[in-house]
Amino acid sequence: MIDLYHSAGTRSLRCLWALEELGVAYQLHSLPFPPRLKAPEFLQINPAGTLPFMVDGDTRMSESGAILQYLDSRYGEGELSVEPASAEFGNFLEFLHFGEASLAMPQSVVLRYQYFMPKELRQPAVAKDYQEMVLGRLPRLEQQLAGRDYLCGEFSLADISVGYALILGETFGVSEHYPEGVKAYLSRLKERAALQRALEKK
Known part of the structure; x- marks a missing residue:
């Protein structure tokens, strides 16, 4: 099960949107913003205190663009990506x-x-x-x-x-x-x- 740490209005919306588009099961952990100040316990999970933060087994990621590619490659079979051979x-x-x-x-x-x-x-x-x-x-x-x-x-x-x-x-x-x-x-x-x-x- 994917764990996504999220706060409304942050870049984590990208990841949440992708999960919904792909129909992938996930557990959402909603945090107050900024979590490094309002939810200091989050620093034990992500020492940088930034959002998004995704945990998938041993994989831990915080860059929203990279998370998009990870989710689509691993769980979407490239459904939301464009093949290198495409003109697009x-x-x-x-x-x-x-x-x-x-x-x-x-x-x-x-x-x-x-x-x-x-x-x-x-x-x-x-x-x-x-x-x-x-x-x-x-x-x-x-x-x-x-x-x-x-x-x-x-x-x-x-x-x-x-x-x-x-x-x-x-x-x-x-x-x-x-x-x-x-x-x-x-x-x-x-x-x-x-x-x-x-x-x-x-």
């Missing part, structure tokens, strides 16, 4: 990593310096700069979505990776500035039953 393979790799490196990571800086730091240490100018960085990367995403419902034609892990980052943007209002094609894409993702189930879990 490059797009798959590009957007699987784009969701974290180009979208989610800069947003984590926004959240840190606009909301999470003590008021006297917040840096509004830094937060604004990183927010604009994220918005500046969305035309690339909209271009990829032109004429298609999902990033690689069929739904894949790339959509889970990017979809989480777009959902994250809703939490602090950046989503109102999304291009129309990106808004429509996010709406399609939210229609997926697996994502709806994942979002209902706290």
